[in-house]
Structures are given as structure tokens and as C-alpha cells.
Amino acid sequence: MFKSSWTYHEAPESTDHIQIKEQYELYINGAFTKPVEGKYFDTINPSNNQKIASIAEASKKDVDKAVKAAKKAFKGWAALSGKERGKYIFRIARLIQERAREFAVIESLDGGKPIRESRDIDIPLAANHFFYYAGWADKLAYAFPNRKVKPVGVAGQIIPWNFPLLMAAWKLAPALATGNTVVLKPAETTPLTALKLAEIIHDSGLPKGVVNIVTGAGATGAEIVNHPEVDKIAFTGSTGVGKYIQNAIAGTHKKVTLELGGKGANIIFEDAAIDQAVEGIINAIFFNQGHVCCAGSRLFVQESVANVVIQKLKDRMETLIVGDPLDKNTDIGAINSKKQLQTIENYIKIGLNEGGEIYQPNCNLPKKGNWCAPTLFLNVSQSHRIVQEEIFGPVLAIQTFRTIDEVIEKANNTPYGLSAGVWTQTGSKIFHLTQKLNAGVIWANTFNKFDATSPFGGYKESGFGREGGLHGLSSYVTFD
Ligand code: ADP
Numbered sequence: 001m002f003k004s005s006w007t008y009h010e011a012p013e014s015t016d017h018i019q020i021k022e023q024y025e026l027y028i029n030g031a032f033t034k035p036v037e038g039k040y041f042d043t044i045n046p047s048n049n050q051k052i053a054s055i056a057e058a059s060k061k062d063v064d065k066a067v068k069a070a071k072k073a074f075k076g077w078a079a080l081s082g083k084e085r086g087k088y089i090f091r092i093a094r095l096i097q098e099r100a101r102e103f104a105v106i107e108s109l110d111g112g113k114p115i116r117e118s119r120d121i122d123i124p125l126a127a128n129h130f131f132y133y134a135g136w137a138d139k140l141a142y143a144f145p146n147r148k149v150k151p152v153g154v155a156g157q158i159i160p161w162n163f164p165l166l167m168a169a170w171k172l173a174p175a176l177a178t179g180n181t182v183v184l185k186p187a188e189t190t191p192l193t194a195l196k197l198a199e200i201i202h203d204s205g206l207p208k209g210v211v212n213i214v215t216g217a218g219a220t221g222a223e224i225v226n227h228p229e230v231d232k233i234a235f236t237g238s239t240g241v242g243k244y245i246q247n248a249i250a251g252t253h254k255k256v257t258l259e260l261g262g263k264g265a266n267i268i269f270e271d272a273a274i275d276q277a278v279e280g281i282i283n284a285i286f287f288n289q290g291h292v293c294c295a296g297s298r299l300f301v302q303e304s305v306a307n308v309v310i311q312k313l314k315d316r317m318e319t320l321i322v323g324d325p326l327d328k329n330t331d332i333g334a335i336n337s338k339k340q341l342q343t344i345e346n347y348i349k350i351g352l353n354e355g356g357e358i359y360q361p362n363c364n365l366p367k368k369g370n371w372c373a374p375t376l377f378l379n380v381s382q383s384h385r386i387v388q389e390e391i392f393g394p395v396l397a398i399q400t401f402r403t404i405d406e407v408i409e410k411a412n413n414t415p416y417g418l419s420a421g422v423w424t425q426t427g428s429k430i431f432h433l434t435q436k437l438n439a440g441v442i443w444a445n446t447f448n449k450f451d452a453t454s455p456f457g458g459y460k461e462s463g464f465g466r467e468g469g470l471h472g473l474s475s476y477v478t479f480d
Helices: 060-079 082-098 100-111 115-136 164-177 192-203 218-226 239-249 274-290 303-318 338-353 404-412 427-436
Strands: 026-028 031-033 040-045 050-056 149-151 154-158 181-185 211-213 232-236 255-259 265-268 298-302 357-359 375-378 395-401 419-423 441-444 477-479
Touching: 026 060, 026 192, 040 100, 050 192, 060 149, 060 154, 060 181, 060 211, 060 218, 082 100, 082 115, 082 164, 082 192, 100 115, 100 164, 100 192, 115 164, 154 164, 154 218, 164 181, 164 192, 164 232, 181 218, 192 211, 218 239, 232 239, 239 255, 265 274, 265 404, 274 298, 274 303, 274 395, 274 419, 298 303, 298 404, 303 375, 303 395, 338 357, 338 395, 395 404, 404 427, 419 427, 427 441
Parallel strands: 154 181, 154 232, 181 211, 232 255, 265 298, 265 419, 298 395, 375 395, 419 441
Antiparallel strands: 026 031, 026 211, 040 050, 149 477, 357 375
């Protein structure tokens, strides 16, 4: 994902022919609809903090309209054959591919991530997700042999701002393949690609009410969670909001899946291919500015190679380009919002106050917008807050270890259990660690690789339920 320093310069991606409206409405019952209370909020470009567009803010009444539309559409959609449902989902996948450039530019403008990432990772993976689940739509009898499955009903889906289109795809595709209808809410700082997706869904001819997209902040999300006619909540976001949702639906009929925070351990053994491991460390923590729930934000290096790994890591950090998300050379884009920048800066202060030794490369951060230099901390231990708490930014905490048992104990010693990485040339070590690490996703000699066919999800305070793969179908069906 990160290229080593290049010798030529490509022009920034142009915004010509990218259609962004001045004002966006809600997508309810197959129509772009003004919010009942007439309220709008701004979506901001985090690389210069300028307004991009006005976005409708859905109130309780709008959410109710969306849920009612989804409920009305449910019977017909669930009764369609899997083959017919699959055709619509395939069509959505193809339309995303056709408009991939537009999606990539808008994703980078609205969210701040480097265009190389939105172009090569987010948007193609989002299309893949629709293709993959379109393929399952007429094969549910094979997914659940000898069981009679039914869709759950109306799914309320609430997604975060770090992978806006991709998270919409992760949630919508399996829900539609299994015959559910949906009310989806994108995050308030990154609504634009979900609204573009609404246009595509409209163009695909999907029956009205099957997918409704409402925009707004936490209050709108809470209206979805608390609506009595929503049958399932699928949430990706912070552990704090995840806990709130679980409390809010306790005692109701609603099914729920929660994909929450993480504090992934990235473990480098002395027999690892060191240069590849260094690239892997960079990718694990600086991909998407570290706004990644499965980021490798805790690095554990075996003591005998610690000096060389840390030196190479510092050298490599010097080559990282922080800047304009639309520049194809950019490695690290803008921090998604002022609020998130404050959170990250606060954690950097906490790290310093707790005695951590900071390292940041010499990089010229742009004057306007939200920026954070890639940062690492040495001299930290298990009890430091920056080792325990999710920062969700480009900040890495480094510790060393001597034995396998020691690193397993340290790696598992957080409230989270989402991801981990293991770097070694020894296969048996990989198998040993994958058994012992409490993490839903464990990468070996790589990091932050995603694929529609692989289940993703966490343990402990990282949540429950799996998205992706065959497992991703289960949370959208009930059994007779
Ligand atoms: P962050 O704190 O990093 O912004 P959040 O977990 O607050 O992440 O946001 C993830 C998603 O959850 C967003 O779409 C946000 O609007 C939504 N959200 C925030 N608060 C609530 C809530 N109380 N109920 C439902 N959704 C919420």
C-alpha cells in the first residue's frame, strides 16, 4: 500500500467530471427526500476544513419513514428468488466499478485518505463485496445445508468514517443477499460516498424501500437503534457507542452484531524477513492515517533484533509523504476531523507525560487542515495508556520481548481482541501463535489485508459477529 520513495511526480488526481451537489437529501422509499424538520449539516474536507456540501439531518420522523418503507418493502424483497435478488446486487457491483474513479476521488475529498488507497483498496474491495454476496444469493441452501433460513427483517446499519463506502458494502451486500431490507446511516463526517451509492442503487432499479439511506450524527443513529420495527442492528464504530447500543436493545427482539475498537499486536520475531517486516509495520499502523480498528498499533519486537528494526523503521518513516489526499504520491493523508485530531494529539501528550520517548520524522505538515506526523513511542510498558487504549491515529507504541510465552501474554493483555500480526520464517511459530492470540483476525507475514471471502470480527471489547465470507451471512438470517 505504501510505495518506497519515487523519483518522479504524478499530478494530483483531478476533480474534473466529479459530480458533487451543493445539497444532499435523504434516500427514503426510492426517492431523494427532504428532511421533515428541514435541518442540514455541513460535510467538510479535512485537508483544508472547507465545506464540501450540505447534508440532510434525519430526525426521528425521517427515521420512522425510512423504517416503515423498509418494512413495507420486506415482504416482496424476501419473496423474490435468490437468483433475482442476486441480479440486482451484481448490478450494484458493476455500477460501482463503472464509477470507481468518481467514488475514489469523493472518498478522499470527504474523508482525507490518500487517493492511492481509495482507488486501489476501498473502492475495488467495496465492489468485490457486492460481487461476492451476489453470488451467495441463490446458494443459501448450500450455505446452510438442511436448514430452512429466513431473512431477519429490517436491518438498521450504522457505519463509521474510516472506510465509508467499504463499510456500507460490508453491511448492505450480505443483508440484501439474504432477503433483508435496510436503513443505513453513514457517519456524519463522511456521508458523500454512501449518498453516491444511493444514486447507484436508484439507477440499479432496486425495488423502492429495499435500501434507505439516512444521514445525521449520533442522535439519528440512536433513533435507528431504538425504533421498535427494526429487527437487527449492525454497528461498526467505537466501543463506547457499541456498549450504548447493546444496553439500548437489551430485552428487545433485536439481533445485533458489533464491530468495535482494537489495539492490534504486531509481533516481529528475530527470524523474520526484517525489511519486509518493516514495510509491514508501516502498513499496519500508518495505512489510512491509523484510522483502522484492526491497525497494528502495538509493536512487539524480539529483543535481539530490536535495534535494527527500530532504526530501519525510523529511516523508512523519514520517506513517508504526508499531505494532499488527492496527490498520488501521498502516503499519509489528512486526519478525518478536528475532533479526531484533538483525540490523537491528546494521546501523544499522555504518552509524553507517562515518560514515553517519542520519534517523529521531519515532515512539513500543510498549514490548513487536520494533520498528524507519523509517530512512534519507545520506552513504554503494558501499563501505559497509549499501550492499552485505542488512539485511532498514526501513533505506534513499541515494546520488546524475549520469549514466545512473554509476547503472547503481553499481546493478549488488553480489553480488545480484534487483530494481530506475526512475522517469522518458522511455520510452527505461526500456528502456535494463531492458537494462543485472542484476536479475530491474525495475519502472518503481512498486515491489513482484506478479502470479501474472509470473515472479520473480534473478541472481548472488540465486539461480536463476523462480517465477510460465509460467516457474514449468518447474522442476517434466522432458522425455522
Ligand atoms: P467516533 O467516536 O470515532 O466518531 P462513533 O462510534 O461515534 O465513532 O461513530 C460511529 C457511527 O456511530 C457514526 O455513524 C455515528 O454517527 C454513530 N453513532 C454515534 N453515537 C451513536 C449512538 N448513540 N447511537 C447510534 N449511533 C451512534
